[in-house]
Amino acid sequence: MAFKDILVHMDSTVQAGSRLDLALALAKRYQAHLIALNVRDRTLVPTRLTAQFGAEMDAILARGDAEAASAAKAMVEARAEAAQTSVEWRDVAGDLMDTVALHARYCDLVVVGQTVPDNADGRALPDSLVVAVGRPMLVVPHAGQFPSIGRRVLVAWNASREATRAVHDALPFLREAELVHVIAVNPEHGMAGHGDIPGADICQHLSRHGVKAVCEHIRSDDIAAGAMLLNRVADEDCDMIVMGGYGRSRLREMVLGGATRHLLEHMTVPILMSH
Structure with a gap:
């Protein structure tokens, strides 16, 4: 693509x-x-x-x-x-x-x-x-200048359909990046989850596309997940985030909060989203 x-x-x-x-x-x-x-x-x-x-x-x-x-x-x-x-x-x-x-x-x-x-x-x-x-x-973001993006990319990975779509859609960026940092948020095991090693399968898939990706996994309650991702963006000097948008109903996001809503409100770097 x-x-x-x-x-x-x-x-x-x-x-x-x-x-x-x-x-x-x-x-x-x-x-x-x-x-x-x-x-x-x-x-x-x-x-x-x-x-x-x-x-x-x-x-x-x-x-x-x-x-x-x-x-x-x-x-x-x-x-x-x-x-x-x-x-x-x-x-x-x-x-x-x-x-x-x-x-x-x-x-x-x-x-x-x-x-x-x-x-x-x-x-x-x-x-x-x-x-x-x-x-x-x-x-x-409404504040800041972003003349170029995609040098270091953070992928918020939760093994969902939306995240899978976002990673695929972002491949033109990911192939050119110096480093892609894949963070598996609250990983679950099993057929519907991340497999034995959270993040390993998606990083292996990305490597076959020539993407230089490393993975880690973090645990966080849902409301704090967005803030934690933004902290990791700063820690890793990332200039872009890739994530799936609204993995659950937008109404529930509005009532309970969630990573998508938090990032859209508090983003510090451009975010590529897919649903």
Whole structure:
């Protein structure tokens, strides 16, 4: 597998620039076509406002959408020329999550931003997208610059279907990494678990793909697992995490907490997720 087309979600946030820079770097690295997608989303505009102000409100919103799209397009065009890679601009209207998911299904990788804390519109795009798109999703933290990723990668391994999918989807990164650190979280033995030596089977599989992988296993209660993984990222000087997204229902994650939710809220490096 190779990344031949990459989609990056563009918006008017400060984070969009660093997200675009990373997407452009990946497109150049893998000789991929990059699609920069801007979505004019009106679904969260209170209906009472449009009902009260009618055409006047529509004109105000349309003007704001156009200004935001123009600024994002100018950013894409300026950076694309410097990056010297194939870039396509798309500006569409629709529900944010549904529209991004639709366009992402025809790409090998979708790049989105971490939800900004206290986000006024309440949209958590990564949470919904990871279970809807059927493609690997690279989430970029809202703070920091990430001009390049994949030198040292941490794989959060729990022998689940989601983790298996994520490792497969991340192979282009893993093959090029200096080191891949596979951490088996709360490993269980038996046919549905990790085998006799937790992490050994997946590391052996990765080695057949030319991946330089080492493994270890850790025990942690579920709520603390995400924090422990972030500590290991710092300890091992990793610049990327690979993990399966939402191995149990998102409702239960919201109520009880969990590694996926913790990492999406507190991430310090980009995370490649698959479901």
